[in-house]
Amino acid sequence: MNDYQKGIIFVVSAPSGAGKTTLCAELSRRVPNLSRSISFTTRAPRPGEAHGVDYFFVTDDKFTEMVEKNGFLEWAEVHGHRYGTGRDRVMDFVNQGHDVLLNIDCQGAIHLKKKGLDGVFIYILPPSLEALKARLLERRSDPPEEVARRLRKAREEVWSYREYYYLVVNDQVEEALVELEAIVRAERRKMKRMNLGWIEETFIKAKPESAVGEG
Numbered sequence: 001m002n003d004y005q006k007g008i009i010f011v012v013s014a015p016s017g018a019g020k021t022t023l024c025a026e027l028s029r030r031v032p033n034l035s036r037s038i039s040f041t042t043r044a045p046r047p048g049e050a051h052g053v054d055y056f057f058v059t060d061d062k063f064t065e066m067v068e069k070n071g072f073l074e075w076a077e078v079h080g081h082r083y084g085t086g087r088d089r090v091m092d093f094v095n096q097g098h099d100v101l102l103n104i105d106c107q108g109a110i111h112l113k114k115k116g117l118d119g120v121f122i123y124i125l126p127p128s129l130e131a132l133k134a135r136l137l138e139r140r141s142d143p144p145e146e147v148a149r150r151l152r153k154a155r156e157e158v159w160s161y162r163e164y165y166y167l168v169v170n171d172q173v174e175e176a177l178v179e180l181e182a183i184v185r186a187e188r189r190k191m192k193r194m195n196l197g198w199i200e201e202t203f204i205k206a207k208p209e210s211a212v213g214e215g
Contacts, residue, residue: 005195007094008187009117010034011102013109014124015154016079017136019170021054023124024103026173027180034184035093036101040066043081046139056086073117074108079150083108099184106160113163120187122180123164127171129154 014020028036040056042063051057058066063082066072073091075084085102093100102109102119109121126132132154136147161167166183170176187193 005097005193007096007098007100008193009090009094009100009102009119010184010187011104011109011112011117011119011121012124013104013106013122013160013164014170015126015132015157016150017132017139017154018124018126019135019173019176020103020124022173023170023176023180024101026177027184028101030177031181031184033097034099034101037085037090037093037103039104040072040075040084040086041081042083043079074104074111076105076107076111078105078107079146079153099188106157106163110160110163120166120183121164122166122168122183123161124168124170124176125158125161127169131171 012020012024024036028034038052038054038056040058040063042058042060045051045054045057049055060082063075063084066084066086067075071087072084073087075082077083083105085104085108090100090102102112104112112119113121126135129151133147133151136142136150142150168176168179168183
């Protein structure tokens with residue numbers, strides 16, 4: 001039975017440091033038929049990040065070329081660097097019936113929503129600004145002034161939560177993953193997303209050889 005007509009696009013956003021990248025990576029490993037979209041970025045890799053695994057790291061010139069060729073579903077400049085969602089890979093997945101996770105910033109998510117994307121928009125928050133600050137400092141990848149800038153940006157972006165359909169607080173990673181998995185599985189069961197032709201074939205057109213309970 002083919003359950004789905006087309007794949008579902010799950011759009012996940014969060015303030016920098018809230019843990020959305022970790023959550024998306026683990027969620028895609030736990031849930032079958034859920035692929036994580038890999039974004040393009042002009043920033044340099046952080047320690048431990050790999051090209052084609054965490055991001056596609058490209059030059060400014062290459063990114064500009066892709067913009068000019070309409071190669072992105074969305075793109076935005078965030079913290080001085082550009083990030084974009086490659087169009088072809090995402091749409092290939094969706095058209096083949098695969099669900100896709102888009103890990104993108106608020107700017108890009110709202111842009112897609114305003115364009116009419118039929119996606120599921122999920123916003124992730126840390127339990128507090130203090131917790132967010134601690135996580136940013138623990139990464140040891142940014143100088144103090146950059147951490148301060150990201151915290152100011154988080155305070156500005158948090159109002160974007162009203163544009164999303166679901167809110168998940170990432171206090172304990174395991175609990176947040178359980179909630180995210182529940183969202184994915186519930187969305188897959190929505191009538192509007194399913195290919196229900198099998199119901200007619202199985203229950204309406206089918207002609208059992210004998211009726212149960214007659215006589």
